Amino acid sequence: MGLLDIVPAGVVTGDNVKKLFDYAQEQGFAIPAINCTSTSTINAALEAAKKNQSPIIIQFSNGGAAYVAGKAIDNKNQEASILGAVSGAQYVRSIAKAYGVPVLVHSDHCAKKLLPWFDGMLAADEAYFKAHGEPLFSSHMLDLSEEPVEENIETCLKYLKRMAPMKCLLEMEIGITGGEEDGVDNSDVDNASLYTQPEDIWEIYRRFSEVTPLFSIAAAFGNVHGVYAPGNVKLHPELLGKHQAYVKEQLKGDSDKPVYFVFHGGSGSTEQEIKTALDFGVVKMNVDTDTQWAYWKGLRDFYEKNKDYLQAQVGNPEGPNKPNKKYYDPRVFIRAAEVSMVDRIIEAFDALNNKNVL
Numbered sequence: 001m002g003l004l005d006i007v008p009a010g011v012v013t014g015d016n017v018k019k020l021f022d023y024a025q026e027q028g029f030a031i032p033a034i035n036c037t038s039t040s041t042i043n044a045a046l047e048a049a050k051k052n053q054s055p056i057i058i059q060f061s062n063g064g065a066a067y068v069a070g071k072a073i074d075n076k077n078q079e080a081s082i083l084g085a086v087s088g089a090q091y092v093r094s095i096a097k098a099y100g101v102p103v104l105v106h107s108d109h110c111a112k113k114l115l116p117w118f119d120g121m122l123a124a125d126e127a128y129f130k131a132h133g134e135p136l137f138s139s140h141m142l143d144l145s146e147e148p149v150e151e152n153i154e155t156c157l158k159y160l161k162r163m164a165p166m167k168c169l170l171e172m173e174i175g176i177t178g179g180e181e182d183g184v185d186n187s188d189v190d191n192a193s194l195y196t197q198p199e200d201i202w203e204i205y206r207r208f209s210e211v212t213p214l215f216s217i218a219a220a221f222g223n224v225h226g227v228y229a230p231g232n233v234k235l236h237p238e239l240l241g242k243h244q245a246y247v248k249e250q251l252k253g254d255s256d257k258p259v260y261f262v263f264h265g266g267s268g269s270t271e272q273e274i275k276t277a278l279d280f281g282v283v284k285m286n287v288d289t290d291t292q293w294a295y296w297k298g299l300r301d302f303y304e305k306n307k308d309y310l311q312a313q314v315g316n317p318e319g320p321n322k323p324n325k326k327y328y329d330p331r332v333f334i335r336a337a338e339v340s341m342v343d344r345i346i347e348a349f350d351a352l353n354n355k356n357v358l
């Protein structure tokens with residue numbers, strides 16, 4: 001039995017998201033969440049999923065969503081970010097099924113000051129729910145990890161209660177995903193903010209479960225966004241195992257992985273670190289920095305290879321009157337960026353043990 005016997009192709013929401021995460025935990029794979037900023041990057045992500053026969057998550061950051069809407073729209077009151085995320089989600093919905101893979105549409109980090117963005121997306125979910133019986137997005141992330149823990153949990157609970165009737169999943173963050181400048185040595189830091197404690201995970205699990213089972217936790221285990229020189233920060237994915245064991249003990253349950261964990265700041269982590277994270281119930285891993293680089297590299301390599309055909313509209317080494325249109329058509333040079341991004345996403349699928357699972 002494959003994944004498509006359990007959930008359909010196209011955008012999945014609600015109980016199907018839970019089924020997908022349960023299946024991923026059972027089979028020991030995770031789903032890459034690709035930050036997208038355009039129809040081009042969305043298509044590249046979907047193409048990679050189709051090629052690899054894997055489920056995928058398309059996600060929009062606050063800035064990425066604004067970029068989807070276009071730089072000419074003022075983002076005061078989060079207008080561009082709301083419009084961009086909503087139109088991005090609608091775009092994904094209109095094409096995802098044709099790729100034949102299950103797709104989650106998600107919004108990335110939303111800090112306290114960005115809550116109007118969150119409210120705008122939830123309003124769109126509610127309107128969509130009214131018309132179609134499911135939310136527009138599969139899930140959203142709230143990141144109040146910089147606030148006191150109680151405020152973080154309370155705010156998440158408030159939104160969870162609004163999302164639960166639509167069966168829209170909430171991803172929350174506890175502990176801080178680092179992002180220090182290169183050269184800052186964090187390897188000996190072992191404090192409560194870079195490494196979440198099991199008691200915190202249980203507190204969240206207990207209170208959220210009273211509302212809905214549709215939530216996931218991005219717990220800090222030394223994660224850092226971006227790519228840094230190796231050795232600056234020590235990842236401890238084995239901490240996730242301690243969290244799972246602690247929650248299991250409190251629940252007196254049978255499941256070894258009661259919690260859906262999310263892996264942020266995975267760029268540059270080792271195969272072993274990722275494997276450990278998968279063993280302990282990570283179902284989603286964010287991929288952003290590495291696919292940005294791949295997209296750029298595809299374009300750069302295209303230019304390097306075809307430099308002599310890209311200096312004027314007419315005239316190249318084959319003759320002064322030879323046209324260069326087939327080199328400067330965006331469908332050619334942006335396509336080179338997409339192909340490179342597709343390849344990089346397929347590497348992410350491999351690292352996450354997520355291949356031919358349909």
Ligand SMILES: [Zn+2]
Pocket residue numbers: 109177225264265286
């Ligand atoms: Zn993140």
